[in-house]
Amino acid sequence: MKSLTNTMRVAPYVFVAPFLVAFLCFYLYPIGTTVLMSFQNVVPGQTSFIGLTNYARIVDADFLDALRVGFIYTFLTIAILVPLPIVFAVLLNSGAKRLNAVHRAMFFLPSLVSVVVAGTVFRLMFASTDKAIINSLLKLVGINPVDWIMGGAPQAMFLMVMLATWRWLGVNLIYFLSGLQSIPEELYEAAEMDGANPVQRFMRITLPLLKPTIIFVTTISIFGGFAMFEESYMFWQGLSPNNVGLTMVGLLFKRGFQQGDLGMASTYGLVLMLIVFTLSILQLKLFGFFKKED
């Protein structure tokens, strides 16, 4: 009997242990070290505390570039990757169910492709020669070939947002679809009886009831936007002209691994966390997430 109560008491801990161990080793410990390293000059064998020196060095030209790219990229991806999937989700949800599954798979497929592969394909498609696929299509409609990758900030941003849209549309679509499917059909029927047209039904029923999903997608998009790295790396291999593709994580990578300053990289990691955290809180406030429901 005693042993039974013992197992009852111990068992829960045994079950959560794998998670706890993983969390401690792979999350809490690295976070702790990151905070520690942000106060250090990290050099093999001679690591020393340097107080706030790293923090005093945060703002430089690279940082401002990374911040600008991060904000624009995040804004654009949210501006595209929230409304567009909603529209597609509504369309898919109303269509024939069997076709729906095929379409859903089609939209979802790109997110299964690794960024490295997708980035390489995009880089080749958007190469600046007039033989590359996009430029040769442009030529067909009478537009001069564009230097996409090296041409400047607008083209660079276009490429990154384009790649993000292609990859993430399907994922967000699934979120919104499941959100839509949880909206009771009766609401629409009632509204229809009351004479609401489709636009009204969308604005008054679909959107408000999708709000939790929209909040969720926006929150992960803020993080995803600022944490973007691979897409840019695939286009420019970490060195873009005039920093047109430098993101916060790109900057962290540059300082930490390309320039061997892991202390500074840790500091940027914390700054990134702060930015994302602040924006997420602001956004949640804006959506009224913290308000008590009446």
Place this chain on the structure above:
Amino acid sequence: MKRILSLALALVILPALAFSQTKTDLNLWTFNELHAQYYNSAVVAWNAANPTKQINLKAEVFPYDDMHNKLLIALQSGKGAPDIADIEISKFPNYLKGNIGLVPLDDLLNPIRKQFVQARLDIYGKDGKTYGICFHVGAAVMYYNMDMMKAAGVDIDKIDTWDDWVKAGLQVKAKIGKPMTTVETTDQWSYWPLISQQKSDYTDKNGNVTIDNDVNTKTLQFLHDLIYVQKIAVVAPGGFHHSEQYYGFMNDGGAATIWMPMWYMGRFTDYMPDLKGKMAIRPLPRWTKGGNRSAGMGGTGTAVTKQSKNIDLAKAFLVYAKGSKEANIQIWKQLGFDPVRWDVWSDPAMNEPNKFTAFFQNPNIFQTLLQVKDEIVPVNVNDRMVKVIDQIRSKTFVQVLGDNSKTAAVALKEAAAEAKK
């Protein structure tokens, strides 16, 4: 019975183990497939020459950034580093910080030091110790397209100074309407050799940033003027001389000349086959009378790590594979690099026909090198250099040469300020 059995087993197994251990495993990391092939051939030669010190070399090739990052982490954490690693010059300072994770090679290098182009050993040193051995001098030279020179009526052997070269460029433009050359905006080989020729650099010996000094500013302005004033140069298609687009452009006779280090020869033979038989190599023009006609550019410092279990063997093999006379001849034959030991340059073996001698018009490529052997000054390799390179490659060149949005003076001042942070 059991004891006897185990004894018998031990008697059988031990000698077998001992025998199999006569070949020592050495791991090597590199970022270049050709380098790996070279090391694999070097180890065959080593094993033939050293029957008592057999090596089983495992050369692994990683992507450039990957390999350097992995190595940095391995040295920082004290675990997982290979015995030997290729480290590219612009990354080398990262590995000389703190307790250096690499082994000094001086004891083996000192007896043969005099035969090396001194500048090429200095660049991998710190506090009087040498930690890496290079593949090549990387002597910067001018490659001329002789068909175009003939069409424009230019005699390249009369070009002595950059002024002469610019005049020839104007002649080329007037006669055949093609640009004299191309200039890189996202890499540094159009710029670094030119300032190194004038004994200037990104940083000074003590690691202070000097990228905005007068010589450097004037030189960048010179490149700018080639494009926008004399209009005899264009920005390299694709932004640098290693882009697919540039290869295609140059292969089709897009520009009449290009200045790059000697190791660029291989790019001609591999990526611009239509230029076969048309190109000639000469030293760079001088800036002033009696000035230097070349500069040592780029490089791969191969080093032995402290984590190696066989440091002495790894060192011996490395010095053999990159420092011995035979090896230096092989480096030319297999890789087409201008080897770091100048005493092999006049060796008859260097004149044996190969794909490089067949490609270029020079009857004796190394004659060109011997002329400029004493006109190469070392570049200063340090932490700040890494930062300067990052700045000028990502911003300065694009702004001054690419979109012409800033003057050389302003852009270099900004780069210097950033690199000092």
